[in-house]
Every structure is written in C-alpha cells, then in structure tokens.
Amino acid sequence: MSGHVSSGLAADFEKSFSSGTLVRAAFEIPSDPARVTILFGPSGVGKTTVLRCLAGLEMPTRGRIFFNGAVWFDATKGKVVPPQDRSVGYLPQESALFPHLSVQDNVLYGLHDMPRGDRSRRLQDMLDAFHLRDFRTRRPQELSGGQKQRVALARALARSPRLLLLDEPLSALDVPTRAELQLEIRGILRRFETPAIAVTHDWTMALSLGDELAVLGAGGILQTGCPEEVFSRPANLEVAAAVGVETIVPCRLEQRSDGMVVLAAGRHRIFAVDNGLDCTEFYACLRGEDVTIEQGPALHTSARNHLPGVVREVVPAGPLRKVTVDIDVGLRMTALVTRQALEDLSLVEGAQVAASFKASAVHLISRA
Amino acid sequence: MSVLNWTAIALTLKLATLTSAILLVLGLPIAYWITSSRWRWKFLVEAVVALPLVLPPTVLGFYILVAIGPNAFPGRLYERIIGHRLPFTFEGLLIASTLYSLPFAVQPFVAALGAVDTKLIEASWTLGVSRIGTFFRVILPQSGYGVLTGVILSFAHTLGEFGVVLMVGGDIEGITRTISIDIYDSVQSLDYASASRTSLVLLTFSFVVLSIVYALNRRIWAAGPEFRR
Numbered sequence: 374m375s376g377h378v379s380s381g382l383a384a385d386f387e388k389s390f391s392s393g394t395l396v397r398a399a400f401e402i403p404s405d406p407a408r409v410t411i412l413f414g415p416s417g418v419g420k421t422t423v424l425r426c427l428a429g430l431e432m433p434t435r436g437r438i439f440f441n442g443a444v445w446f447d448a449t450k451g452k453v454v455p456p457q458d459r460s461v462g463y464l465p466q467e468s469a470l471f472p473h474l475s476v477q478d479n480v481l482y483g484l485h486d487m488p489r490g491d492r493s494r495r496l497q498d499m500l501d502a503f504h505l506r507d508f509r510t511r512r513p514q515e516l517s518g519g520q521k522q523r524v525a526l527a528r529a530l531a532r533s534p535r536l537l538l539l540d541e542p543l544s545a546l547d548v549p550t551r552a553e554l555q556l557e558i559r560g561i562l563r564r565f566e567t568p569a570i571a572v573t574h575d576w577t578m579a580l581s582l583g584d585e586l587a588v589l590g591a592g593g594i595l596q597t598g599c600p601e602e603v604f605s606r607p608a609n610l611e612v613a614a615a616v617g618v619e620t621i622v623p624c625r626l627e628q629r630s631d632g633m634v635v636l637a638a639g640r641h642r643i644f645a646v647d648n649g650l651d652c653t654e655f656y657a658c659l660r661g662e663d664v665t666i667e668q669g670p671a672l673h674t675s676a677r678n679h680l681p682g683v684v685r686e687v688v689p690a691g692p693l694r695k696v697t698v699d700i701d702v703g704l705r706m707t708a709l710v711t712r713q714a715l716e717d718l719s720l721v722e723g724a725q726v727a728a729s730f731k732a733s734a735v736h737l738i739s740r741a
Numbered sequence: 742m743s744v745l746n747w748t749a750i751a752l753t754l755k756l757a758t759l760t761s762a763i764l765l766v767l768g769l770p771i772a773y774w775i776t777s778s779r780w781r782w783k784f785l786v787e788a789v790v791a792l793p794l795v796l797p798p799t800v801l802g803f804y805i806l807v808a809i810g811p812n813a814f815p816g817r818l819y820e821r822i823i824g825h826r827l828p829f830t831f832e833g834l835l836i837a838s839t840l841y842s843l844p845f846a847v848q849p850f851v852a853a854l855g856a857v858d859t860k861l862i863e864a865s866w867t868l869g870v871s872r873i874g875t876f877f878r879v880i881l882p883q884s885g886y887g888v889l890t891g892v893i894l895s896f897a898h899t900l901g902e903f904g905v906v907l908m909v910g911g912d913i914e915g916i917t918r919t920i921s922i923d924i925y926d927s928v929q930s931l932d933y934a935s936a937s938r939t940s941l942v943l944l945t946f947s948f949v950v951l952s953i954v955y956a957l958n959r960r961i962w963a964a965g966p967e968f969r970r
Contacts, residue, residue, distance in 0.1 A: 428863075428867055429866075429867075430863050430866070430867070455866070456863070456866040456867045457866055457867075457869050457870065457871060459867075460869070461867060462867065463863070463864070463867040465860050465863070465864070467860065469858070469860040469861055469863070469864040470864075471861060471864070471865075471879060472861075472883070473882045473883060482865070482868055482870070482878075483868030483869050483870065485869075485870065485874070486869070528868065529867075529868070532868065532869060
C-alpha cells in the first residue's frame with residue numbers, strides 16, 4: 374500500500390493465529406455508493422478473518438486499515454478503532470438476531486442515538502423495504518432462514534452504515550430462497566447506496582452481486598477486476614483454481630501469427646487468440662460453459678477447436694450436467710451441458726464425442 | 742418448651758438478602774471480566790474466587806477476622822471512616838458472608854454469561870452499542886436464568902453458614918446469632934426440640950430454594966418455545 378486513499382477503504386494487513394495459519398490481505402476499494410466488492414476464494418483461505426478485521430472484531434497482527442482517510446487500525450502506532458466507532462454494518466453467516474427481541478426491536482436495536490420520531494420513521498421504512506411489516510412482532514425463532522437474513526440486513530442498514538460487510542450471507546439458505554434474496558440484496562444496496570464487501574465462495578453469487586471481484590489466496594489478494602473478467606481471464610494458475618476453471622491444459626507454443634497461436638497439447642493442436650504473453654509454455658484455461666459436446670466428424674478450424682474424445686463421466690452440477698471427456702492421456706476437458714443436450718446427444722460414459730470450443734474462449738496463462 | 746427463635750431467623754434472612762444483593766452487584770462485573778478477559782494470569786483470579794469452596798470455613802473465617810481486625814489495614818481503615826470496629830458486628834458478618842458465598846454467585850454467573858452466543862455480542866458492537874450497553878441489552882437478558890441461579894444459591898448458602906459466622910461474628914443475640922448458631926446453641930443446652938424445629942425450617946427452606954433453582958434451569962415456566970444453541 375503506497376499511501377492511503379482519501380475516499381474508500383485501504384487495507385494492508387496480516388493476521389497470524391497461534392495454530393500457525395497466516396491470513397494476508399492488501400487492497401484498496403473506492404467507496405462509490407452501492408458498489409459491491411466480492412471477496413472470493415476457497416474455504417479456509419481467511420475470507421471471514423479479513424472481513425472481521427475490517428469490522429474491528431478481530432485485530433490484525435501487522436499492518437494498517439484506513440477508511441475515508443481515517444485510521445481504523447495501525448499496528449505500528451498501536452491504534453485500534455473499536456467496531457462501535459467504525460460505522461459498518463456486519464452480517465455474519467448466520468443472521469445473529471437477538472432471540473429475546475421481536476423483529477422490530479431487532480431493527481431498532483442500533484438506533485439508540487436517534488430521536489424518537491426519526492426512529493419510528495426509520496423503522497417503518499426498513500419494515501417496508503424488506504417486506505417485514507407482517508412479521509414485526511415475531512421473534513427470530515418464528516422466522517424462516519430467508520426472513521431472518523432480511524431482518525439482519527434491515528437491522529444493519531437501519532443505521533445507514535458507511536460500509537456493509539456481508540459474510541456468505543446466503544450460504545445457509547435453500548437454493549430458491551438464495552436466488553430470490555440475491556436479486557433483492559442487489560436492489561436494496563442500490564437503493565440505500567451503501568458500498569459493500571461480500572465474502573463468498575459461490576461464483577453465481579459473485580457474478581450476480583459483484584461489481585468488482587478480489588480473489589483471496591494463501592498469499593493475499595491474487596487478482597482484482599470485474600467478476601466476468603476475473604472468472605474468464607484468471608491471472609495465474611492459483612486464481613484459475615480458485616475461481617473454479619474446470620479445464621486447465623499444459624501446452625507449448627508451436628506457431629504465432631495474425632493474432633492467433635497454435636499450441637501443442639500432447640498430440641493435439643489447440644487454436645487460441647494470442648494474448649501477447651511473451652513465453653512458449655502455457656496453461657490453456659477453459660470454463661465448462663464455453664465447451665460444447667458434439668457428435669459426428671470433428672471439423673477442426675482455427676476459429677473453433679474440435680477435439681475428439683470419449684465421455685468419461687457425467688455428474689450433476691446444479692441445474693446443469695458436468696461432462697468430462699478424455700481427449701488423450703493427461704488431456705481431459707470438462708463441459709457444462711443442459712439436461713436436454715445430454716438427452717439429445719445420448720451422452721453416456723464411453724460415448725465417442727468431440728469437445729468443441731472457440732479459439733477466443735481459450736485463456737492463456739504463462740507457465741514460466 | 743421454647744418456640745422458634747424469630748430474631749435469629751429474621752437476622753439470617755436479612756444477612757442472606759443483603760449478601761446476595763451485594764454479590765449480584767459485585768459478582769456480575771467479576772464474572773463478566775472472567776468470561777471476556779484474555780489475560781494470561783486470569784486463572785489466578787478464578788482460583789481465588791473458588792477458594793471458599795475448598796477452604797474450611799474456620800480458616801476463611803480466621804483470615805477475615807484478622808483482616809478486619811484492629812491490627813490489619815482494612816480493619817483500621819474501616820474503623821477510622823465509620824468509627825467502630827468490624828469483628829463481632831453485623832457489617833463484619835456481611836463482609837465475611839459475601840466472601841464466603843462469592844463462588845456460589847460468580848460461578849453460575851460465569852457459566853451463564855459464557856454461554857451467550859459471541860455472534861450476538863459482536864452483532865451488538867457493530868450496531869454501535871458499547872460494551873456496557875451490550876452487557877445490559879444482550880448478555881444479561883440472555884443469561885437471566887443463570888444469574889438468578891447464582892443469586893438464589895448465594896442466598897441459600899448464606900442461610901446455612903456456620904463456621905465463618907462463628908469466627909467473625911461470634912454469637913450475639915440480635916446482631917450475629919444466625920439460625921445455624923441458634924441450632925448449635927440449642928444442642929449445647931440440650932434443647933433438642935428447639936434444635937429440631939429450627940433445623941426443619943432450614944431444611945424445608947433449603948429444599949424449596951434448590952427446587953426453584955433446578956426448575957428454573959429446566960425452564961419449566963419458560964413461555965413459548967425456547968431454542969438454545
């Protein structure tokens with residue numbers, strides 16, 4: 374971190390645990406209203422720890438955190454701003470509603486320093502915005518998972534926090550509720566104009582909720598950018614693995630011309646768009662949704678790759694099916710296909726097929 | 742045949758009520774500190790709080806007697822401020838009872854406060870509520886039964902104390918003669934009938950109090966469904 378930005382969040386810190394685990398994070402996030410930054414990464418990499426350090430619930434071992442130019446944490450100066458004074462909204466994985474208070478008392482909880490009239494107006498606004506009017510007198514125990522998260526979000530946003538921190542807010546919910554609430558959260562954050570950082574390992578949530586994505590790995594933040602960009606163009610192998618790129622093929626440069634490259638993967642050739650990497654050893658990365666399965670003769674062109682192979686495995690992946698095709702020894706490709714396509718192509722294990730993908734869908738990472 | 746010594750019963754009830762009230766005020770901050778502190782030597786404080794559980798009451802009583810006596814600093818300080826000495830007075834007895842019953846209040850408090858979900862406490866902090874505010878608005882309401890258990894146990898324990906009372910308070914009618922001392926006196930003077938009646942009062946009372954404690958912990962009067970993590 375070169376300095377600290379006057380508007381937004383600037384963090385560069387480490388937290389070491391007595392178990393030997395070390396969590397590192399360094400990033401800057403401009404505090405545009407309603408901007409959602411996704412902190413993405415596999416389980417156990419320390420996403421929650423990063424969020425808790427930002428909320429002030431955990432103290433980093435080293436480093437600094439600034440928000441809008443003010444120090445939240447500075448290890449060298451021994452300065453720690455307590456969570457009460459950071460004005461952040463924090464939503465843990467489980468909603469953490471106060472069980473002894475009704476829905477409306479939960480929403481009112483953080484408004485103790487507001488004049489009475491403003492408080493009740495704010496309460497009405499929140500109950501309306503989150504469709505909680507009919508549940509206002511209920512206790513948290515009497516609510517569904519989705520309703521609980523709505524109350525928790527209403528409670529956090531009621532105080533108009535400067536930053537909202539969401540820790541896997543939808544992970545405890547069933548799939549339909551999750552999809553519904555995902556859209557709702559997006560709309561609510563826009564409406565309340567609250568910048569947010571959301572931790573998740575669910576890429577559908579990352580894509581639908583995030584304006585920006587930061588991938589967290591063991592060494593810290595590995596890559597930041599627009600979610601689609603990071604998912605389809607991971608900067609290195611670790612990011613590719615973290616964002617769940619299904620097919621990663623080691624290959625070697627054979628030819629480079631007219632913005633295209635020809636790569637050798639075993640005895641097969643792969644055509645790809647040249648991304649200008651100055652090296653000869655690559656990993657070719659392909660997302661499952663960019664690979665289609667075809668039957669019949671393989672028409673290999675420079676615009677579209679067709680690699681013949683044998684279906685090895687078909688497994689469900691949410692509403693889709695994940696089809697793994699063995700192309701060659703050590704060369705395996707994965708495609709995500711619809712159930713309908715699976716039936717139309719009568720894809721069963723052992724079927725002779727071709728894995729097809731555009732040259733532009735291949736993302737190259739240097740192996741150097 | 743003598744009747745029940747109502748003076749002793751009233752004195753004992755007064756002592757027990759005041760002791761549990763003091764322990765509520767004194768014990769809660771101690772218990773909160775024990776549950777929330779990360780100080781590495783915290784176990785020493787926990788051990789000191791638990792000492793009255795294992796020390797013979799006479800040993801504890803002896804030390805308290807010495808400490809509040811005219812030759813020790815606390816005793817001299819008290820005498821200088823208030824104007825009279827502490828040994829063999831009701832105030833002296835109250836101090837001794839408070840120390841003697843300390844673990845009976847603090848340990849249930851610690852168990853109750855420690856059982857409160859940390860996520861709720863943290864949620865309160867991030868909602869801008871101070872540590873003290875969080876204590877009264879989240880922690881205490883969530884640990885009500887445990888706190889009540891501590892109060893009742895310290896009350897009941899004070900009712901039956903003997904050794905410490907005898908060491909610190911002696912046996913002065915209307916000032917320091919509690920039920921248990923009265924029973925001892927009755928037996929010494931071979932008035933078994935009186936001893937038996939007073940003992941029965943103490944036994945019945947203790948049984949009722951303990952029944953209440955266990956019932957509270959089973960939540961038999963809890964309104965509505967209770968989901969505890």
